[in-house]
Amino acid sequence: MNVTVVVADDHALMRAGLVALLSAAPGVDVVGEAGDGRRAVELAATLHPDVVLMDVRMPVLDGIAATRLIVGSSPEQQPRVLMLTTFDSPEYVYTALGVGASGFLLKDTPPDRIASAVRTVAAGDMLITPVITRDLVETYARHHRALALGRSRLGPLTNRETDVLRLVAAGLSNADIADRLVLSEATVKTHVKRIMQKLGVSSRAQAVVLAYESGLVVPRGGTADDGVPPAAARRRRPSGALGSGAGAR
Incomplete structure (x- = not known):
């Protein structure tokens, strides 16, 4: 036929x-x-x-x-x-x-x-x-080479620092991250400072960009694993990930 x-x-x-x-x-x-x-x-x-x-x-x-x-x-x-x-x-x-x-x-x-x-x-x-x-195949390979390079830059971070970076990229303020991880806000600030030093970036915004480029977070406004608690979400500042002032230092 x-x-x-x-x-x-x-x-x-x-x-x-x-x-x-x-x-x-x-x-x-x-x-x-x-x-x-x-x-x-x-x-x-x-x-x-x-x-x-x-x-x-x-x-x-x-x-x-x-x-x-x-x-x-x-x-x-x-x-x-x-x-x-x-x-x-x-x-x-x-x-x-x-x-x-x-x-x-x-x-x-x-x-x-x-x-x-x-x-x-x-x-x-x-x-x-x-x-x-x-x-x-070439596009797939380039994508995964980029992810591999990004992940290699995240290598120096401890598990806790990785958790903090993931939440920073999700838009949480230092206070929200402290609530989420049951830490003091001062401890979170210290983690953020060490993350920036280890990643070789000069701002919180640059750290967020690297978190996305590495695949640590997905480009949908959330993290790669789970969401933000309702209480934290209610207190989140609109510019939480990229904001200025004490929360961004």
Whole structure:
């Protein structure tokens, strides 16, 4: 049985070329074409193709949003989506694969490989062009090298100092940290001073930045492990992590 395909691309010339290419490929039938993401979703729902060859950037509804809707349809008749684009940014790839795309190709992929890719994803496999795979690996490696470097800078800190830095980065004042860790405020101030010395930073703000860069805290306003007690949260100053005055020294 032939693989059925819907081609979605807002550029008429590109779309016509893809339709001609796939129509001439053995074992592949083009059953529809769309010039925007919304139309691609409609055709996927009515024609139930095996594969939707989807451009990333399209009007009305972009390819990633359209993919999310298509993949979220009935599992019994769910087409597979193969993304095709000139954009090779890792962010596009992460997002597309995250919403359920089965593959990602660049538009300069040789014609015979595009037809082969359609068959591959129709068979249930995932396909990512080699250059994109390399970029993903390099991005992953850079990210983890950065985290490793940040964590190595945190190495001199004691467990207690690490706890204090985590709470400083979460936005707690020295008084709140003292309540949280059952310490005196003077002791917390001493810990903060030693943290800054060990990290080689001259301000509380720089220590907070390093805490985020090292992965000690997550970039969502909270710490990497748990939240702030309600009582402490109520007393938190808006500029607790970066504030001036006694709490920031």
